[in-house]
Amino acid sequence: MIYRTNPRRRFNFFYMFHKILSKESGGKKQPKAIPVTLSTRIRLARNLRQFPFPGRAEVAQKRAVLSKCIDAMSGIKGLNNSISVEVDDLSELDRQILVEQHLISPELSQVEEGSGIVLTQDRSCCIMINEEDHLRIQVLRPGLDFSSVWKHADEVDSGIESAINYAYDGELGFLTACPTNLGTGMRASVMMHLPGLVMSKNMDKVINAVNQLGIAVRGLFGEGSDANGSIFQISNQQTLGESESAIIDRLNSTLESLVRQENFARDKLLQDDRTRLIDKMSRAIGSLKTCHLIQSAEAMDLLSLVRLATDFGMMPDKFRGLADRMFIEVQPGHVQLSAGEAIEPNQRDELRAELLRNQFLRAPLLDLSSHS
């Protein structure tokens, strides 16, 4: 069943919507946060036959697509208990929170009319309707897990396709607004934490090397975004000429090699520049415990050092999961969500510092016993 916004029960709907967005973790059984790899995502781009792509469509055509798509999604197994909402019914802050949780793209958050989202209550699947393509089916999970993510995305995709006709060509595959998504329409990606490669100034070489393999590297919020906190999104660049499983296999082998290189860079830093590295990580914990004003970019960099210290075994394991959660919660929209209202940037910096101080109040000093 898909819950829709209903003008008479608007308050109840948004109460439910905000409850979903403010849940600390997506599902009941969350895998433990692991070193280097933060999360896995698959996105499938699809369009309906006989409708112009959203960039070329009139509002009425977009509305017709929106309603057709939502009808097609009712009763699909992978979308049980979802909610659907039109983007122009959402406040600026709600849109920002959806972007910060990586559920919608910054582009969708800017659209005027005729676009929508369908979101499962565990936030593992979010479908954007009328973004660049009619449908962008996205499935995401913490950790590294392409097989279950693909299974879920494939199931939702087939379910929708049983009710509507996709724009598909036997030779070119799924037809998309941008030819870079043509074929499988699939973008498989993993969010990686690569402080070792950033600090040792090796990201340039690594990015050039993976680009040659048809793999793209982006910042935390996708195309054009910054790489604060040394977090990078690694994804396939090519979508045509290979099957989905071949793309995932190629991406997986690149990721394995990236993890090896990151670990090598970390070991080398610890070996060659031990005191400076330990100083940085120690000061990061000190700053998080004592800050009173902090911007999100600095907070991300400090949290990145906490995650690194945890991977080295110098902090208890639970701080890795905390760092991952705080990467999202220090973003401007989430800080305002915790304030309960839209607030000015300087007030945000103060509230962000308070949130971090509370979380790191009892954080221990670095345990260097295994690295002395």
Added chain:
Amino acid sequence: MDLCETCAQAKGVTNPENLSISNLMDKVEMEVDTANTSMVCESCGTTHQEFKKGGRLGCEACYHVFRPVLDPLLDGMHAGIKHLGKVPAGSESRIHFEQSMGSLKKKLQEAVEKEDFEKAAELRDQLRDLQNESKATV
């Protein structure tokens, strides 16, 4: 490489190859007959210039209209130029239907040209049956 320029510099990252569609199109146009550059999609109105500037097509019909400039572009952009991934179940039967219709229409045309009206009538009935069959399954 997709980091924005400022961030890329801040992270010590540079990009030797600029893989934008506009740049790829410039390369392609040098190889493709320039007469094609006045192409327009009759279905959605997208012009070749718009595609070149924005890198986006307007509808499924654009893929047929812009095919001459698209093919060399895809060659440089992807691992291959033939789809090897998932085939949607509904679309597979639709493609089969379209292919069968196309082949029957061609045979009908040939039969009419040869004035083989008996054969033509038979083919016309087959076409009608195929259409009815498809309407019943949609």
